[in-house]
Amino acid sequence: MKNTALSATHEALGAKMVPFAGYNMPVQYDGVTIEHETVRKSVGVFDVSHMGEFLIEGPNALALIQKTCTNDASKLTIGKAQYSCMPNDDGGIIDDLIIYKLKEEQYLAVVNASNIEKDWNWLQSKNDVGAEMKDLSEDYSLLAIQGPEAVNAMQSLSSHDLAEISFYNFIVGDFAGIEHVIISATGYTGSGGFEIYCKNTEVKQVWDAVTKAGAKPIGLAARDTLRLEMGYCLYGNDINDTTSPIEAGLGWITKFTKDFSSSEIFKDQKEKGVDKKLVAFELDERGIPRQDYDIVDGKGHKIGVVTSGTMSPSLGKGIGLGYVPTIFAKANSKINIQIRKKAIPATVVKLPFYKG
Structure with missing residues (x-):
């Protein structure tokens, strides 16, 4: 079991620790x-240092990204990030990831912790x-500072105007007394905020400053309920090696302006339609839908x-995602979730569940 640079800090704070993607991680406080x-409502901070970071650089860095990812990374300018996915050759998804353009001919790919080795090998x-590739995953930490108060609470920690960093943009600057950290207006919660990339040797200083500035430590369990209220896909649950981005509602990050792995398969699916689609649903009666029901x-x-x-904390009702035949995929379609011996009626809804 690997530890992040902050595992001992979480334990000292009384966090409940669990194994996650091979790491000892805080599930809740x-x-x-x-x-x-x-x-x-306010601001929290997650340690998500288990995520993987690959540096891809050189004259052919973009060419490698373009042939292996669905989104069009040629549209990126320095200081911009892009959500994408990495398909296999059989119409499935190896991983979803975020690509950052750091400099001309230099990109950072941030991948899911459980897929680091698989993604690297692919x-x-x-x-x-x-293209020149470096795996920085073991050397870098990642904190997600999330919530509507993130800008106000964290502004004293940087000389840069944090409010000026728009969604899916980033800067490399000073934060919490550390120079040259990535301050990225990205996250997995739908409530705004930043993600901070720094070296393992620096992250304790950043964590201490961020919590002192008012961010409460948040565990991975709440990260899951927050992302689900937005309908954000979780790799291994909602997308995997056998699901396509077209089936998963990720057609918006699948650009046919270039060739990439499985692009012909996805183009065919987009033109002819798919047999199943990932839908969002709310239970019409009490109950909690769980994975694999x-x-x-x-x-x-x-x-x-x-x-x-899950049971949505914000909505007070059971919500979920799942694949159904296309005829059941339209909003307001009626389906049922089998919870033990009872079929609980549910309604297909448009995302996000949480409107903010």
Whole structure:
């Protein structure tokens, strides 16, 4: 089990620690609902240092990214980030990731912790263009400072105007007394804020400053309920090696202005349609949908499976995501979630669940 540079800090704070993607991670401190509401109403900080970071640089860096990712990274300018996914050759998804353009011919790819080795090997196998690659995952930490009060609470920690960093933009500047950290207006909660990339040797100083400035420590359980209220996909649950971005509602990051792995498969799906789609649903009665629960039609026939589900702290009702045949995918369609021996009626809704 690996530790992040802050694992001992979380333990000292009384966090409940659990194994996650091979790391010893804090799942909660004061309780999921309290932490969830802190991020929705104020400001919290997550240690997400288990995430992976690859530096891709050189004259052919963009060529490697373009052939292995669905989004069009040629549109990136320095200081901008882009959400994308990395497909395999069979119409599935190896991972979803964020690409940052740091400099001309220099990009940072941020990948999911559980997929670091898989992603690295895939990129290397496709790197016949001679792009330079470095795996920085073991040396860098990542903090997500999230919530509507993030800008106000953190402004004293940087000489830069944090309010000027727009969504999916970033700067490299000073923060919490550390020079040259990435301050990125990205996150996984839908409540605004920043993600801070710094070296492992610097992160304790940053964490202490951020918590002193008013951010409450938040665990991974609340991160999951927050992302689910926005309908953000979680790799391994809602997207995987067998789901396509077209089926998952990620057509908006799938650009056919270039060729990439499985691009012909996805183009065909976009033109002809798909048999199943990832939908969002709310339960019409009390109940909590969980991953792998069956989705059934009005006659009790299995039509799909829940990929993510929870009791929404903000809405006070059961919400979830799952794949169903396309005929059930329109908003207001009626489906049922099999919870133990009872089929609980549910309604397909448009995302996000949480409107803010």
